[in-house]
Amino acid sequence: MNTLKLRDYTGKALSECTILELYNAALALTQDACRNRGYNSGKKKVYYISAEFLIGKLLSNNLINLGIYDDVKAELAEAGKDITELEEFEYEPSLGNGGLGRLAACFIDSLATLGLPADGVGLAYHCGLFKQSFEDRKQHMRPDYWRKWGMANWMKRTDKHYKVQCGDLELLSTMYEIDVTGYGSKCGRLRLFDLDTVNEGLIGSGIGFDKKEIEKNLTLFLYPDDSDEDGKLLRVYQEYFMVSNAAQLILDECVERGSNLHDLADYAAIQINDTHPSLVIPELVRLLTEKGIEEKEAYQIVTDVCAYTNHTILAEALETWPKHFFKAVVPHLMPIIKRMNDAVKAKYEEPSVQIIDEYGNVHMAHMDIHYSHSVNGVARLHTDILKETELNNFYKLYPEKFNNKTNGITFRRWVIECNPELTELITEKIGEGWKTDARQLEQLIPYAEDETFLQCILNRKNTKKHKFSAWIEQYQGDKVDPESVYDVQIKRLHEYKRQQLNLLWAIDRYLHIKDGYRPRRPVTVFFGAKAAPAYVIAKDIIHAILAFSSIVNNDPEVSPYLKVVMLRNYNVSMAEKLIPASDISEQISLASKEASGTGNMKFMLNGAVTLGTMDGANVEIAELVGEDNIFTFGQSSEEVIEHYKNADYVAKNWYKKDKRLAAAVDFLVSEEMLEAGDRKLLKQLYDELLGKDWFMTFPDFESYCKTKDKALAAYEDRMGWAKKMAVNIAKAGYFSSDRTIDQYNNDIWHLEKDC
Ligand code: CBF
Structure with a gap:
């Protein structure tokens, strides 16, 4: 039973408190509730080392996980306060970038929910990624000072400090902790390292700063601009700082729990999240040998402890x-890496599997594969592509190391918190069980034939669309018709994700409308994306979208049928608002x-229907929902891989033979666009597409247009569409991150649950 009351944390009546006072009170209450629950513990613990933790806002998620959301909401309501005010007031932590x-x-x-002893380990960035705004229809970047107002209080400063030696530079870290609440379980921790000497004052205009001043800049930004050598070096400093701290922490804790270090693998599992934390391998070897372990044995210990995710x-x-x-x-790691490389070389001659190549470059993924027990x-x-193509030479050496762990998402944040309307409907039909056992969502399948239920799904989607429409108008002034189809592409801006393909479709539709075509229902195309600071073409694509949206949205002939909205500073909180309101998931x-x-997965869970290629987890979504409930198009991965192998793709040939495509591409440099945008940037994008189109937008254009037309037509059969929504929701259970984590644990970590 919850005995914690918000008023015990304010010292005065809630009705008299400012929003900041209420927020800080709720935060302190959450932290106490977490402490009361206790932390998952056990002999063996997993350390999930990652350069990013894109945690999103914390308050509501924590209150839900702790089972006290309704109590706090009611207490606030009694005092005439609305919990959504606190939710809106909260500032989103900037500790991550993308997927x-x-x-x-x-x-x-x-991990916390399943009762597994675990720490996330990373860096406490001051400004994380950047804050995006649009000026002159271009992306502008400002530091995201997220550690302000109450937010810094989520990070508890500890008295743990480690020395990290980088050449002549000696750095002294400080560890911070953020509690990670599990749903109805004990808690876990996110442990983030920082340097007290880091100085936000170093930041000049935009997100520029002196990249050489490591003691002052080390944790200012996530993925600092690495277009020059100093930027690249800074990334290596960051990575080493992160893993040296992690390694020291792990060894300290394991010894405390009883390890004699020879048996480290009985006490610790380390998951290397992409290659940013790869230096943990030689760093652990260094620390173990310093503590008297033979280097050869250290290699084996580290291999038994570490696992790598690509x-x-x-x-x-x-x-x-x-x-x-x-x-x-x-410099102190280089001889170790060299000896590790020699050990590999002695066993395997094949040049493509060496850690250090013939030019003296160190391949982090290669080190991970040789010195981890799981990939x-x-x-x-x-995973199939890794095994058969990209990492085939490694797969031949170590078939037993390779395994698949299809990603997942936490249903607590991605439906219970962000879509209470849908949550309530689901629970009304199948009870509470699905919240901890997501596979129970399958019990919704019979309701896909129940018209009353289908109407309820449509109504709830409609509520979310209206809410989003009101919010976006207030946020950035865009007027969006809730009756329009919400067609949504929100993700990092990258050419392979092909926002440019979606843009070409929108241009094509615009040209049709100008030609007199009148669609039955309007479509609103939403884009949300940040482009990496040094990624020129990605920024050009954002510019083209913004220029085009200004043309479309201001054209009275077109805007009743088509709108293009580029969301400013797309982040987790925005996704939580938009995904529940979305119809089509691009x-x-x-x-x-x-x-x-x-x-x-998040879209599917919230009843949006996927329009997608047979790529990544889309393949598994398609398999689960069946072909009636997804719209797929485009070249297969085999075809694409073959084209790359033969280097036979010529964009211009596609442009020449497809008039509709050519018209859309040419529009990028049309008079209208050049008036709305910047000639150099638009021309640069046009040339890139015609001259290269490395991610083969053109060959998929025709099938994309046809399939999107099919999806839009299907939308008009409202009951038919609602059925697709219901099947998507019912089949989403497989994509719960609880399932993924269970698989990591059963196959790789072997931790005992603390519950
Ligand atoms: O595995 C999580 C995600 O990681 C990425 O975002 C990445 O940064 N490499 C991939 O691009 C996604 O496909 C993937 O879902």
Whole structure:
């Protein structure tokens, strides 16, 4: 029973409190409730090391997990206060960027919920990614000072400090902790390291700062601009700082729990989330040998402890650092990495599997694979591609290490919290069980034939669409018709995700409407995306979307039928508002390139229907819902891989033979666009598409347009559409991160549950 009352934390009547006082009181209450629950513990613990934890706002999620949301809401209501005011007041932590970071956040929620002893380990960025605004229809970036108002109070400063030596530079860390509440369970922890000397005053205009001043800049930003050498070096400093702290913490804690270090694998599992934490491997070898363990044995211990998750096949994200970077930042690790490389070389001659290549570059993923006991991909197709193509030479050496762990999402945040309307409807039909056992959602299947239920689903979607429409108008002034189809693509801006394909469709529709076509129902195309600071074409795509939206939205002939909305500063909180309101989930990456996607799962769970390629986890979604309940199009991953192998794709040929496509592409540099936008940027994008189109937008254009037309037509059969929604919701249970984490535990970590 909850005995904690908000008024005990305010010192005065709630009705007299400011919003900040109420917020801080709710935060303190949450922390006490968490302490009362206690923390999952046990002999063996998993340390999930990640450069990102995109945790989203914390208050409501924590209150829900702790089972006290309704009590706090009622107490506030009694005092004439509305809990949504606190929710809106809360500032979203900026500790992550995209899918990988959001996945890490879902995982720590599930780890706590399942009673598994676990820590997330990362960095306490001051400004995280950046805050996006649009000026002159271009992306502008400002520091995101998220540790303000009450937010910093979520991070408890501890008295743990570690020395981290980087060449001549000695850094002293401080560890912070954020409680991670599980749903009806004990809690876990997110442990974030910072440097007291970091100085936000170093930030100049935009997000610029002196990249050489490591003591002052180390944890200012997540993924600082690495377009120059100093930026790249800074990333290596960050990565080493993160893992050295993690390694020291792990060894300390394991010894405290009784490990003699030879048996470290009985006390710790380390999950290396992508290659950013890979240096934990040589760092652990270094620390173990310092403590008297033979280097050869240290290799084995580290291999038994570490497991590596690959999140992408894109070369740019498979980190490779020149040897001289390591000599500058971690000279003491270089001899270890060299000896680890020699050990590999002695066993395997094949050049493509070496850790250090012939040019002296260190391949982080290669080190991970040789010195971990598990290598997993994040969706079935992705893992197959790793095994058969990208990492085939490694798979041949270590078939037993490779395994798949299809991603998942926490249903607490992605439906219970963000869509209480749908949650209530589901619970009314099938009871509470699905909240802890997501597979029970399947019990909804019979209701997909029940017209009353289907009407309820439509009504609740409608409520969410109206709410979002009101919110977006207030937030950025866009007027959106709730009767329009909400067609939504929200994710990082990357050419492989192909926001440009969606834009070309919108241009094509615009041209049709100008030609006199009058669609039966309007469509609103929503884009939400940040482009990495140094990613020029991604920024050009944002610019083209903004320029085009200004043309469409201001054209009285077109805007009753088509609107394009580019959301400013897209983040987790916005996704929580928009996903429940969405009709069509755009998952249109070039087949083979999206490792999994997790947005696709969130949309499905909230009754949006996927329009997507057979890529990443879309493949598994398609299998689960059946072809009547998803719209798929485009080249298969096999075809795409074949084209890359043969290097036979020529964009211009597609442009020449498809008039509709050519008209849409040409519109990018039309008079209207050049008036609305910047000639250089638009021309740059046009040239990129015609001259390269590396992610093969053109070959998929025709089938995309046809399939989208089919989806829009299907939308008009409201009962038919509601049935698709119901099946998607009912089949979403597989994508609970509780299932994913259970699989990690059963196959890789082998922890005992503390419950
Ligand atoms: O596995 C989580 C996600 O990671 C990425 O975002 C990544 O950063 N590599 C991938 O792009 C997604 O496909 C994947 O879902």
